[in-house]
Amino acid sequence: MKENVFFAGTHYSLLFYWLKFGFDNTTIVLNHDIDESVKQWLSKNYDTVIYKNRFRNVYIVNLIYRFFFGVRLKLKIFLCGRSVKIFGGDHLPSFLAFRKNEYSIIEDGIANYTRNENENENFSYFEKYSRLKESLYRSRVFGRAENANQIYLSGILDVPDDIVSKVELVDVRKLWHELSHFEKKEIYRCFSVxxxxxxxxxxxxxxxxxxxxxxxxxxxxxxxxxxxxxxxxxxxxxxxxxxxxxxxxxxxxxxxxxxxxxxxxxxxxxxxxxxxxxxxxxxxxxxxxxxxxxxxxxxxxxxxxxxxxxxxxxxxxxxxxxxx
Known part of the structure; x- marks a missing residue:
């Protein structure tokens, strides 16, 4: 188990984290929506864990699977004998067992910039109609939980007031141009560009x-x-x-x-x-x-x-x- 654990929900969040932190000191937890070719390339070159989202059509069984997936991952972290930093998307099903940990959010799209529609709902319209809606309804996501201590965003839209104090803006274009030719080619190979x-x-x-x-x-x-x-x-x-x-x-x-x-x-x-x-x-x-x-x-x-x-x-x- 590496020093960082990153829960990746999309190809874009993978790219964002890669540019900001790199993968050398990271265990990457790959969501089921990540393309198989990307999973295979990352698994050959970096430390990865694959989340398969089994029993997704049977909610209670799926919820139990998510929980025990996280418990097994926590056990691996415990056995490695050191504390780790948690990054990624707290809306992901693979993240369920880590929502009580301190963690940092990595930008995943427009949903990171949407405000809650009223004080009694902790989800936006993007989450509401996502395939993960069951788990989203039951927790504060996209960095709104108290134990989400840092949110890394690119600033493509205005940052909502309720999370602005946690946000660090990241110039991903600048980070890209700071990469070596070899590092850029590695990203191209991962995504088959x-x-x-x-x-x-x-x-x-x-x-x-x-x-x-x-x-x-x-x-x-x-x-x-x-x-x-x-x-x-x-x-x-x-x-x-x-x-x-x-x-x-x-x-x-x-x-x-x-x-x-x-x-x-x-x-x-x-x-x-x-x-x-x-x-x-x-x-x-x-x-x-x-x-x-x-x-x-x-x-x-x-x-x-x-x-x-x-x-x-x-x-x-x-x-x-x-x-x-």
């Missing part, structure tokens, strides 16, 4: 960032494809490069045969480090869009579809996010 892919993003000036909208209640894959079809109907498909979200399984090539699709599982924030400037970035509400250098950000939020609006009630529109 090749030179051909990097060149694609320099060639196209309009980027569409899709998201796993079918994970939301009442939204099917066909609904999602229809939403994106309506969104881009006024654009020339030959001008668009479509980048999928790492969790998506949708075969966009079958729905949009005239659009170039990049479906490798790397976080788009890697591209934001390349000093590429786009004419337009199109998205429903992808966090990655906020990191990209673009002339125009087309962020349609939930106004583009009645089903999305029924879920979010305007709260993922960029103007409302900036007001929080």
């Amino acid at each position: 090749c030179d051909e892919t990097l060149n694609l993003f320099e060639k196209y000036k309009i980027i569409l960032l899709t998201q796993p909208l079918e994970e939301l209640p009442g939204i099917t894959e066909l609904d999602k494809v229809g939403i994106y079809h309506d969104f881009i109907s006024s654009y020339n498909y030959d001008d668009i490069l479509l980048k999928t979200h790492p969790r998506e399984m949708t075969n966009y090539r079958s729905y949009f045969p005239n659009i170039k699709v990049v479906d490798e599982s790397f976080p788009m924030e890697v591209i934001s480090m390349q000093n590429v400037r786009f004419d337009k970035v199109l998205t429903i509400c992808s966090t990655a869009a906020l990191y990209l250098n673009t002339v125009e950000l087309v962020w349609v939020g939930d106004n583009c579809n009645d089903k999305l609006y029924d879920i979010f009630k305007g709260k993922i529109n960029i103007e409302n996010l900036k007001k929080q």
Whole structure:
């Protein structure tokens, strides 16, 4: 067991932590949503623990599994004979047994910047409709617990007042440029980013960032494809490069045969480090869009579809996010 234990929920949080702290002194607890190729590469090169989120459809059994997963991990920490520092996402199911420990939060997306909607609820609308909602309803997450002593954010949006005293802003772009050529190549290898892919993003000036909208209640894959079809109907498909979200399984090539699709599982924030400037970035509400250098950000939020609006009630529109 290493000096730090990092609970990684997304590819972006992996990248953020990697740039800030590195992995040499870290045991990485990889969430079930991390792509298998990324898990395999990290497991070969660093100290990792894989969380599989078993019995997810049977809540009580899943809750017991989460708890005992954490107990086993705590036992490993105890047996290593030294104290460790805990980092990551306190909203993750693998984190359940560590919520009474002191820990630090690593940025995971827009949810880190949302305020609680009322004093009786300790979760935002992003958490409410996440697949982890059962555990989120029962604890203060994203650094709001008293024992969350530090929150590392990039500052893509204004920091909520209720956590601002805990926040340290991190210039991830600066950290990227301080890496050696070898260190950058290592990150590329982990996320399967090749030179051909990097060149694609320099060639196209309009980027569409899709998201796993079918994970939301009442939204099917066909609904999602229809939403994106309506969104881009006024654009020339030959001008668009479509980048999928790492969790998506949708075969966009079958729905949009005239659009170039990049479906490798790397976080788009890697591209934001390349000093590429786009004419337009199109998205429903992808966090990655906020990191990209673009002339125009087309962020349609939930106004583009009645089903999305029924879920979010305007709260993922960029103007409302900036007001929080």
